[in-house]
């Protein structure tokens with residue numbers, strides 16, 4: 001998809017704030033700082049529409065972005081942010097669980113993991129949660145530019161093994177720095193959107 005128009009619609013904390021329109025949605029989930037907001041910006045050719053930060057925990061709400069008036073990207077707050085209190089974490093869990101299990105417009109969730117590291121318990125939980133609820137998942141391994149090409153395969157295997165990756169799902173090596181995987185990601189996303 002060639003994107004010319006993209007805008008933030010709302011930063012929502014509860015279902016009654018979700019946009020009340022029937023267009024499809026693709027959500028982004030992953031550890032804080034893994035590159036969710038950067039992924040959105042890369043796909044839509046914008047530097048900073050989805051706010052990014054080297055400080056983890058930047059995205060605290062469900063941020064809905066409207067893309068070409070056709071679909072929403074939903075930037076989900078990252079998990080695994082150590083400085084968040086227990087009660088805040090529980091609130092986060094509730095919010096995201098409600099969204100993922102009840103949102104009819106949701107077509108797929110992009111699970112972002114850092115290609116450099118073995119997936120965390122939370123990465124595994126997120127992916128397995130989606131499998132359990134039959135929510136289509138796309139795994140995107142970010143920051144590929146930080147691993148030498150010759151080691152991509154090895155890292156991919158480690159990530160897949162830890163996640164107990166389902167080979168029917170898409171797995172995309174990605175970098176917001178080099179734009180690697182951008183076109184591949186669009187192909188997969190457009191399939192799930194089913195737009196013509």
Ligand SMILES: Nc1nc2c(ncn2[C@@H]2O[C@H](COP(=O)(O)OP(=O)(O)OP(=O)(O)O)[C@@H](O)[C@H]2O)c(=O)[nH]1
Pocket residue numbers: 030031032033034035036037038039051052053054055056057058059076077078079142143144145146174175176177
């Ligand atoms: N080298 C490299 N850096 C990246 C890549 N993607 C993201 N980053 C950097 O990683 C940091 C975090 O990126 P964000 O996109 O803000 O991460 P996030 O997942 O949205 O983080 P939260 O909003 O805190 O959940 C920023 O400094 C980005 O520039 C990538 O593919 N390669």
Ligand SMILES: [Mg+2]
Pocket residue numbers: 036037038051052058059075
């Ligand atoms: Mg973010």
